[in-house]
Amino acid sequence: MTGRTGSGKRPGRVAVIGVGILGASVGWNLVRHGADVVLVDAGRPGEGVTNWSFSWVNAGNKTARKSYFDLNVAGMAAYRELARTIGSDSWWYPSGHLRWADDPAAEAKLLETAGLLAGWDYRVEVSTGAEVRRRLEPALTVPGEVPVVFYPDEAWVHGRHLVGRLVGQAVASGAEHRSGTAVRDIGTGADGSIRTVALSDGSRLDVDAVVNAAGPSASRIAGLVGRHLPMRREPGAVTRLDCARVPVHRAMHAPHVEIRPDGDTSVVLHSRDVDALIDTGENRRNSDGCSTNRRGASFPRSAIPASQRHGWPNGPSRPTDSPRWERCRPCRATTRPLRTAASRSVR
Numbered sequence: 001m002t003g004r005t006g007s008g009k010r011p012g013r014v015a016v017i018g019v020g021i022l023g024a025s026v027g028w029n030l031v032r033h034g035a036d037v038v039l040v041d042a043g044r045p046g047e048g049v050t051n052w053s054f055s056w057v058n059a060g061n062k063t064a065r066k067s068y069f070d071l072n073v074a075g076m077a078a079y080r081e082l083a084r085t086i087g088s089d090s091w092w093y094p095s096g097h098l099r100w101a102d103d104p105a106a107e108a109k110l111l112e113t114a115g116l117l118a119g120w121d122y123r124v125e126v127s128t129g130a131e132v133r134r135r136l137e138p139a140l141t142v143p144g145e146v147p148v149v150f151y152p153d154e155a156w157v158h159g160r161h162l163v164g165r166l167v168g169q170a171v172a173s174g175a176e177h178r179s180g181t182a183v184r185d186i187g188t189g190a191d192g193s194i195r196t197v198a199l200s201d202g203s204r205l206d207v208d209a210v211v212n213a214a215g216p217s218a219s220r221i222a223g224l225v226g227r228h229l230p231m232r233r234e235p236g237a238v239t240r241l242d243c244a245r246v247p248v249h250r251a252m253h254a255p256h257v258e259i260r261p262d263g264d265t266s267v268v269l270h271s272r273d274v275d276a277l278i279d280t281g282e283n284r285r286n287s288d289g290c291s292t293n294r295r296g297a298s299f300p301r302s303a304i305p306a307s308q309r310h311g312w313p314n315g316p317s318r319p320t321d322s323p324r325w326e327r328c329r330p331c332r333a334t335t336r337p338l339r340t341a342a343s344r345s346v347r
């Protein structure tokens with residue numbers, strides 16, 4: 001957040017720029033703590049990267065450092081607390097997560113990680129494909145003897161619905177909401193303090209602080225106040241498929257493809273293998289250096305055969321949409337390469 005720094009005073013009016021999961025959460029919390037908030041989004045809330053996330057809530061995939069694992073365990077607890085506070089219906093799905101592998105090395109790694117996590121008091125259950133079909137996912141075609149790891153405390157989130165809930169509650173508590181209008185400029189006083197936010201609809205807001213939650217556009221917003229925010233680009237393709245009946249009940253990492261339900265009539269697929277095939281050389285780049293190319297047409301062709309081989313039950317119907325998104329994360333270095341690793345099939 002940028003505002004009148006150093007005074008120790010609570011900022012008066014705060015503009016939250018970008019209403020994805022980040023902006024909606026921060027805005028809702030600021031309102032709860034008494035701030036006067038205006039939420040501004042160039043499009044519709046929750047329809048940026050948040051709408052195209054695999055949205056897996058976990059710490060089981062965050063084992064590189066114990067401190068990072070602990071942070072993610074705290075994040076899972078915060079989600080549970082949020083569900084209790086705002087109500088969990090339509091966005092919070094604490095149904096656990098399944099994972100299995102299709103080659104001996106990956107399987108050994110999976111079981112090693114499960115052991116490590118169990119040692120860190122993270123709930124892990126190891127069973128077989130047959131047991132999982134019997135108890136949890138009858139429609140899966142996972143081989144009966146394959147070890148399957150189940151993380152019962154993991155979850156997935158319906159991002160767009162969560163954003164809608166947070167925005168609704170923030171507005172009910174007094175926040176202003178401006179959607180379909182982009183922040184074009186941020187005016188500052190002689191002392192550098194934030195004064196105004198100029199919007200693409202020609203209006204101007206008097207504010208005392210801004211929160212930069214503009215997702216892939218965050219570095220451009222930072223540039224409006226002379227800040228440099230380097231971003232790491234990670235191209236990825238996510239597909240949402242219509243289903244007459246959703247055949248899976250929880251998020252899972254099958255070999256080469258991640259699958260989760262997405263409400264009552266669709267599923268979401270993501271594949272790191274497919275991400276690695278994205279030809280970043282073709283991308284048009286916007287002023288943040290982030291991809292604006294949404295051609296994800298290769299994803300269904302590549303992923304559906306993989307999912308059928310590795311557990312997809314009856315063949316999903318048609319892809320409803322398959323845009324290509326880049327995660328654009330703030331990072332320290334400015335020159336980190338795009339992620340290209342194809343070696344690991346699952347996260």
Ligand SMILES: Cc1cc2nc3c(=O)[nH]c(=O)nc-3n(C[C@H](O)[C@H](O)[C@H](O)COP(=O)(O)OP(=O)(O)OC[C@H]3O[C@@H](n4cnc5c(N)ncnc54)[C@H](O)[C@@H]3O)c2cc1C
Nearest residue numbers: 018020021022042048049050053054055056183214215236
């Ligand atoms: C393929 C993929 C898989 C992922 N899987 C997971 C996962 O399993 N688990 C997980 O935790 N995370 C995952 N992520 C990451 C997660 O989805 C993102 O970190 C998160 O959605 C980012 O939310 P955000 O609010 O920062 O950005 P966004 O949702 O993109 O929101 C930014 C908002 O800012 C608005 N905006 C931009 N410019 C302006 C402007 N000038 N003025 C006003 N508004 C503006 C946009 O319209 C948008 O609504 C995944 C991401 C991708 C791409």
